[in-house]
Every structure is written in C-alpha cells, then in structure tokens.
C-alpha cells in the first residue's frame with residue numbers, strides 16, 4: 001500500500017491525451033486539479049490549532065529547524081525576503097526583524113485561513129511596517145522577475161501539486177545572487193530510527209491530532225504526505241533541473257527534515 | 266538535533282530575559298542597537314553572532330554563523346572560555362588584548378559596550394520573583410538563596426584567583442580537556458599527599474607527647 005519510491009515529480013501525466021492527470025494526496029491518488037482544494041481543506045481545518053500542534057508533534061524541535069534555516073539565510077538589513085507557504089508566519093516574523101525598516105518581507109500562502117492566523121499573530125507581535133501579506137499559489141507567483149534576495153519555503157513544498165513548476169517560479173522571482181531555502185520533511189538516514197519514526201507518525205500523530213485538534217484525518221494526511229515527498233537527493237536534482245546552482249542539503253534530526261539550499265547566479 | 270541552534274536559543278533566551286529584568290540595561294545598551302558582534306570561542310566549534318535589534322527595548326538575536334555567512338560584523342571578538350568571565354570588566358579589555366588573551370577586530374567601543382552589558386547586568390531577582398509570586402515568599406526564598414550564594418561565591422572567588430594566577434603564569438592560556446583531566450588527577454594526588462602528611466603529623470604529635478618521644 002505504501003509507495004516508498006518517491007516520485008521525482010508530483011504529477012504523473014496520463015498516458016493518453018484525453019485522460020485526467022492524477023497526483024497523490026497523501027497515499028491516495030486524486031485528480032491533479034483537485035489536490036489544491038483538498039490541501040486547502042486540510043489547512044482550513046488545522047489553521048487555528050496549527051502552532052500548538054506544531055510544538056506538540058515535533059516536541060518543539062521545529063523551532064530549531066527553523067532557526068537553522070534563518071542561520072543559513074544570510075539575510076541582512078535592507079533585503080527583500082519571500083516566506084512562501086509561510087502559514088502562521090514563524091519565519092516571516094524573524095525575517096522582519098532581520099531586514100529592518102529598510103527591508104521588506106512578503107508572507108505568501110495559498111490559504112486565506114492560514115494567512116489570517118499569521119497576520120493576526122505578527123500584528124500582535126507589533127510587526128507591521130515591513131511586512132506584506134499575499135495570497136498566492138507557489139506554482140504561479142504573482143511577483144516580477146528578480147524580486148527577492150532570499151526565498152524560504154518551510155514545510156510547504158510537500159503540499160504543492162506541481163513541485164517543478166513551483167521551483168521554477170521561485171527561481172524566476174529570485175534575484176541573481178539570491179538563494180532559495182527549502183525546509184521539508186525528508187527521509188531518515190538510519191533504518192531503526194526510520195521505523196520508530198514511522199510508528200510515531202502513523203500511530204501517535206493522528207491520535208494527537210484527534211485529541212488536540214479533533215481532526216485525525218488531517219494529521220493522517222500529514223504523515224502520508226511526508227512519506228510521499230521526494231527524498232534528499234531527488235529534491236536536490238529537482239532544484240538543479242530548474243536552474244539552481246550550488247545546491248546542497250543538510251540533514252537534521254537524523255534526516256527527519258532536510259534543509260536544501262540553492263543559488264541563482 | 267541541531268545542537269548549535271539549541272545552544273544559541275538558550276543563550277538568547279537567557280540574555281534577553283536578563284536584559285529585560287535589568288531596567289537600566291536597555292538604556293545602557295543604546296550603543297549596541299543595530300550592532301552585530303561576532304564571537305568565536307576557542308573551545309566551541311560554532312562561531313556565533315550577536316545581532317542587536319534596531320529598536321528599543323534592546324533585544325538580541327544569537328545565531329550560528331554558518332559556513333558562508335558573510336554578513337559583516339561591527340566587531341569580532343575571539344577568546345577562550347577562561348577569559349570570558351573577565352570580559353565583563355570593560356576596563357580589562359585593553360589589558361587582555363595586550364596579554365594576547367583576547368582578540369578584537371573592528372569597533373572597540375562596540376566590544377566595550379558588549380562586555381559592559383554582560384558585566385553590569387544587575388538584576389533584582391527578588392523583585393522579579395515578587396512580581397510573580399508574593400513578597401513574603403520571595404523574601405524568604407531569597408534570604409536562603411543568598412546565604413547559599415555567599416558561600417558559593419567565596420568558593421568561586423578563590424577558585425577564580427587560583428585559576429587566574431595559573432593562567433597568567435603559564436601560557437598557552439586555553440585549558441585543553443586533557444590538561445583539565447590531568448589537573449584533576451594532580452589535585453587527587455595532592456589530596457592524598459596531604460592526607461598522608463596529616464596522618465604522619467598526628468603520629469609525630471602523638472609520639473612527641475608520649476614519654477618515650479620526650480626521651481628520644
């Protein structure tokens with residue numbers, strides 16, 4: 001039932017012209033055109049409890065993964081940053097401080113509910129002046145070419161229907177010299193650890209989702225979508241294929257997540 | 266687990282909490298606003314950066330400088346852990362540099378402000394706790410903690426002086442882990458020697474007090 005070979009691309013084109021393109025939604029196969037709204041359904045339902053669940057599920061470690069992402073961003077005062085699939089704005093909040101009054105941070109997400117939670121949270125933190133909120137699909141970014149010094153997409157790429165298209169779109173809006181950072185769940189490097197992690201994801205996680213957010217299905221999707229996401233090397237070559245240079249990745253917490261970094265020159 | 270990030274998060278949390286508890290720190294730290302201080306500890310594998318935010322009240326972000334981080338710093342400080350405690354005395358900076366125990370590149374005033382901030386963080390813990398619990402409890406707790414702390418600080422001061430002398434007389438300055446292990450072995454040996462000496466003294470005393478000894 002599980003497909004352990006991660007597909008290089010999310011979308012598998014139908015053999016015949018007339019056939020629908022399909023893609024996976026977790027372990028299920030759905031029409032490619034449906035995936036976005038199914039994903040939207042998931043994040044609509046988790047938006048309010050998203051931050052709490054994040055802390056619970058990762059035991060707070062997601063904060064360290066994000067910290068490492070910030071440390072690798074090389075972002076400084078005056079720069080323009082895009083936090084794509086930014087959701088509730090953890091990274092955007094930090095970037096806002098890093099770029100200062102002369103810089104700009106755009107928090108973009110396809111989902112209005114997530115964006116709203118993010119906007120409220122950042123406003124409560126007193127962050128306003130250099131932040132913009134844009135509802136956008138990563139596959140077709142509504143920004144001019146060469147707009148950003150740095151783009152981050154944290155735990156977002158997994159949910160995007162056509163990942164190649166999204167990566168190409170990010171490449172386009174990145175300034176020459178700019179960098180893309182993809183923080184995403186990946187493949188644990190150790191076999192035993194991987195078993196424990198599987199057990200945790202498929203048994204504990206949905207139960208936590210049920211108990212805390214009264215929504216085990218969304219968290220089941222989360223676990224499944226993590227398994228379907230391309231592994232470290234596959235994602236690296238996907239980034240290279242759309243034009244990124246000097247692509248490297250760094251495994252964290254035994255490969256549960258990896259941070260990929262690529263440059264546009 | 267990203268260990269460097271965990272360490273940075275801890276340092277950052279403690280430092281920001283200290284700054285916010287110490288009301289005068291924020292005004293004193295004005296010189297540090299928007300400044301970036303690079304710190305390299307000889308014993309640590311992670312070069313760190315302390316980035317102070319532009320706006321008041323003063324807050325700092327502490328982060329690892331990952332391989333290609335080329336963000337310029339206002340001031341770069343390199344030192345070893347043994348020098349760290351002395352850094353809090355800003356007037357010592359020039360002395361430490363002369364002794365080669367501290368390296369400062371860039372704006373020395375930023376380095377001074379930085380060390381001053383660390384050294385002068387003077388927090389009224391009792392008041393902090395009282396604002397969270399109640400006065401009587403806070404006072405009682407603090408009197409017992411203070412007496413324990415006094416004892417502790419006496420030990421710490423004498424230890425500090427011993428280390429300082431050792432450090433000044435012998436170079437190189439940074440204590441290698443093997444050297445530390447060797448040092449504690451030596452202390453053990455010394456303790457055994459003194460124990461033996463004590464026994465020997467007692468024996469001598471006893472024999473001196475005995476009539477036989479008097480004759481001898």
Ligand SMILES: C[S@@+](CC[C@H](N)C(=O)[O-])C[C@H]1O[C@@H](n2cnc3c(N)ncnc32)[C@H](O)[C@@H]1O
Pocket residue numbers: 039043084085086087088089090108109110111114136137138139153154155156159160161
């Ligand atoms: C797991 S959340 C991550 C939120 C945030 N970056 C974080 O790390 O906490 C994934 C986010 O991706 C967004 N998303 C999913 N598909 C997207 C797409 N095609 N374009 C932009 N955002 C998308 C979802 O709405 C959701 O907010």
